[in-house]
Amino acid sequence: MDYEVVIGLEIHSELKTKSKIFCGCKNEFGGEPNTKCCPICLGMPGVLPKLNKKALEYAIKAGIAMNCKISRFSKMDRKNFFYPDMPKAYQISQYDLPICYDGYVDIEVNGEKKRIGIERIHLEEDAGKLMHDPFGQGSLIDHNRCGVPLIEIVTCPDVRSAEEARILFETIKTILEYTEVSDCQMQEGSLRADVNLSVRPRGQKEFGVRTEMKNLNSLRAVQRAAEAEAKRQIAVIEKGGQVIQETRRWDDNKGESFSMRGKEEAMDYRYFPEPDLVPIVVDDAWLNEIKASIPELPLSRKERYVNELGIPPYDAGLITMNKKLADIFEEAYKVCGNPKLASNWIMTDILRRINEQGDSVLDSLNGAKFGQILLFLEKGEITQASAKQALDTFLETGEEPESIINRLGLKVQRDENLVLAAVKDVIEKNPQAIADFKAGKTKAFGFLMGQTMAALKGKGDPAQVKKILEEQLNAAINE
Numbered sequence: 215m216d217y218e219v220v221i222g223l224e225i226h227s228e229l230k231t232k233s234k235i236f237c238g239c240k241n242e243f244g245g246e247p248n249t250k251c252c253p254i255c256l257g258m259p260g261v262l263p264k265l266n267k268k269a270l271e272y273a274i275k276a277g278i279a280m281n282c283k284i285s286r287f288s289k290m291d292r293k294n295f296f297y298p299d300m301p302k303a304y305q306i307s308q309y310d311l312p313i314c315y316d317g318y319v320d321i322e323v324n325g326e327k328k329r330i331g332i333e334r335i336h337l338e339e340d341a342g343k344l345m346h347d348p349f350g351q352g353s354l355i356d357h358n359r360c361g362v363p364l365i366e367i368v369t370c371p372d373v374r375s376a377e378e379a380r381i382l383f384e385t386i387k388t389i390l391e392y393t394e395v396s397d398c399q400m401q402e403g404s405l406r407a408d409v410n411l412s413v414r415p416r417g418q419k420e421f422g423v424r425t426e427m428k429n430l431n432s433l434r435a436v437q438r439a440a441e442a443e444a445k446r447q448i449a450v451i452e453k454g455g456q457v458i459q460e461t462r463r464w465d466d467n468k469g470e471s472f473s474m475r476g477k478e479e480a481m482d483y484r485y486f487p488e489p490d491l492v493p494i495v496v497d498d499a500w501l502n503e504i505k506a507s508i509p510e511l512p513l514s515r516k517e518r519y520v521n522e523l524g525i526p527p528y529d530a531g532l533i534t535m536n537k538k539l540a541d542i543f544e545e546a547y548k549v550c551g552n553p554k555l556a557s558n559w560i561m562t563d564i565l566r567r568i569n570e571q572g573d574s575v576l577d578s579l580n581g582a583k584f585g586q587i588l589l590f591l592e593k594g595e596i597t598q599a600s601a602k603q604a605l606d607t608f609l610e611t612g613e614e615p616e617s618i619i620n621r622l623g624l625k626v627q628r629d630e631n632l633v634l635a636a637v638k639d640v641i642e643k644n645p646q647a648i649a650d651f652k653a654g655k656t657k658a659f660g661f662l663m664g665q666t667m668a669a670l671k672g673k674g675d676p677a678q679v680k681k682i683l684e685e686q687l688n689a690a691i692n693e
């Protein structure tokens with residue numbers, strides 16, 4: 215039988231505010247355990263939380279970028295459960311009035327646009343971290359993450375394959391980066407996804423029984439976990455069994471998932487409005503201010519690059535996936551005046567540097583300065599090789615491109631007498647190559663061309679060198 219996979223994602227994203235959501239503690243990853251907390255985020259009796267306005271602003275910003283409606287009146291609620299990493303024994307979250315609801319994001323699957331509904335985005339606090347003590351028998355608790363602001367993005371079950379799930383996760387990650395509400399450091403756990411998945415015979419209207427896999431922290435893990443879980447559920451049904459509603463843990467190393475807890479243990483959180491916080495009212499002025507701060511988003515940037523600048527869709531997609539890279543491209547092509555030249559350099563030279571040195575190379579790459587180097591190249595004043603050398607030096611020293619090019623003498627050598635002298639010298643020193651050329655071996659021309667360029671220290675203009683070399687060779691063999 216042919217099956218259809220149905221997937222929805224729940225994505226948790228930490229917000230990059232300076233301080234935590236309800237207290238003044240620093241919101242920073244890492245550090246000595248239990249050094250970034252206070253009585254409020256530790257949930258001591260008698261303390262009062264106060265909502266961080268920036269966290270609320272970031273949640274609204276993410277919602278607008280994902281085409282959500284924004285609740286003008288909402289509130290925080292208590293979600294009650296006991297777990298050792300949550301010292302209050304409740305999490306302050308949002309229940310029936312999430313700050314954002316009813317939105318969508320467009321993803322691109324094999325060149326086709328597909329719209330995925332966003333059911334809601336709500337604001338909540340993160341929990342601490344449990345670490346298993348390798349020496350003793352117990353677990354240790356680090357509370358530094360308690361009270362870090364989070365948004366939970368709940369998508370509609372509109373995803374129909376593991377690949378779409380990965381693309382959706384990546385698209386939302388990029389939107390969060392463009393709007394600068396989260397640093398999306400997946401290896402630090404600041405962005406993680408739960409995958410809800412069921413299968414049904416193709417054509418059937420009702421959803422199948424779904425399972426949930428929690429805390430997937432890479433794009434690859436989301437796709438692999440969804441692929442494996444769809445296969446597992448189909449195998450259960452084919453054998454005449456029934457899928458059980460449960461939470462499963464995905465083991466990315468083993469490439470399989472394991473049952474964690476079944477439906478019978480599903481918790482009743484006894485939500486009620488948080489009595490220590492006032493309701494949230496968002497007025498027009500503030501909402502408009504936040505709306506105005508939303509930058510052009512990745513998909514519309516991509517379309518602009520393709521339609522207006524003539525960049526190939528694949529290249530435009532890759533460049534816009536990374537906001538820093540897209541910003542660098544934008545500045546560089548404006549300075550050098552040639553978008554294709556800038557995108558070609560990014561797709562080859564800059565991506566190679568990222569592969570070798572990581573994303574940090576983008577921090578020292580100023581788009582306008584990069585554009586200046588490309589402008590010298592565009593005008594034919596330096597060669598491709600010299601442009602690479604100038605870029606190397608710029609990334610090392612930060613020196614002005616023009617001063618690098620002058621100091622290293624990188625400008626193309628166009629003095630006809632100098633080029634002619636170099637050509638004559640090469641012809642004189644390579645009688646064998648001249649004989650080969652005379653005998654019709656075209657390879658010999660390439661060799662002589664290389665020798666002349668080397669004699670000019672790579673700064674000859676290839677077209678000019680070729681022309682003079684041809685003239686001199688013809689003269690030499692006709693002698």
Ligand SMILES: [Zn+2]
Nearest residue numbers: 237239252255
């Ligand atoms: Zn605190």
